[in-house]
Amino acid sequence: MQKLKYVFLSLLFVGCINKPKTQDPDRINCKEARKTDLDTVYISKDTLVELFYLKDEYNEIVVERDEFFLDVFKEPDLTHKNYLKANNDNRISSQFATDAYYLCYAYFLKKKYNSEAFNTERSKLVELYHSINRAYSIMAKGGSSFAHNIPRVYAYVEWDIYNHYVLNAIDYNISKNFLTGKELYIDSNRKILELDEFRNNETLKFLFDSIHQKIENQFE
Numbered sequence: 001m002q003k004l005k006y007v008f009l010s011l012l013f014v015g016c017i018n019k020p021k022t023q024d025p026d027r028i029n030c031k032e033a034r035k036t037d038l039d040t041v042y043i044s045k046d047t048l049v050e051l052f053y054l055k056d057e058y059n060e061i062v063v064e065r066d067e068f069f070l071d072v073f074k075e076p077d078l079t080h081k082n083y084l085k086a087n088n089d090n091r092i093s094s095q096f097a098t099d100a101y102y103l104c105y106a107y108f109l110k111k112k113y114n115s116e117a118f119n120t121e122r123s124k125l126v127e128l129y130h131s132i133n134r135a136y137s138i139m140a141k142g143g144s145s146f147a148h149n150i151p152r153v154y155a156y157v158e159w160d161i162y163n164h165y166v167l168n169a170i171d172y173n174i175s176k177n178f179l180t181g182k183e184l185y186i187d188s189n190r191k192i193l194e195l196d197e198f199r200n201n202e203t204l205k206f207l208f209d210s211i212h213q214k215i216e217n218q219f220e
Helices: 002-015 025-032 055-064 076-086 095-110 115-139 144-166 172-176 178-193 202-214
Strands: 040-044 051-054
Touching: 025 055, 040 055, 040 095, 051 055, 076 095, 076 144, 095 144, 115 144, 115 202, 178 202
Parallel strands: none
Antiparallel strands: 040 051
16 A cells, blocks of 8 residues: 555656746757666665656656756755745645655665765664654654655655765764763653653653664764
């Protein structure tokens, strides 16, 4: 069922693309080079959020979505916000279309650098962010926003890797305060587990323990 949902949202995302009014010949040639001859392109092979496009669908996306081919990427939320501003179509603001957009963001950002060199870091961050999302979902007693966070995590992970390792955008002030922030976060989680409604929640306790072990340093 989950796979079928993301096949559906891939079709929705493609259908929401606006047609350009005019095209410069040089731009057309550049965009044509983005196209694929493959029958199917897998944007995500993760079993949680498998997403693929057929050749024509993929080629339509790469021709229209210039923001995925910039020399320097912006963070995913800002990129999506700018995308919405540039496209006056209410369908693209749906949650499912947004999920597909974030997965595409992650896919194209990975193609900008030697992404395989950071497979270990990527796996750690995906697991960490999913654990955090699940913990907050338990505390909030569920909600659709947490389900939509699952595919969007991949965009945040890819941005963090790109920003930290490729752009080397390290904030040393944040680095100095990391240990203090980490202890405050762990203490806050312990206080949550002392509340009556969560005191006996073994799943939440396990997630918090797992999260605490994963945040051993600022990034990894």
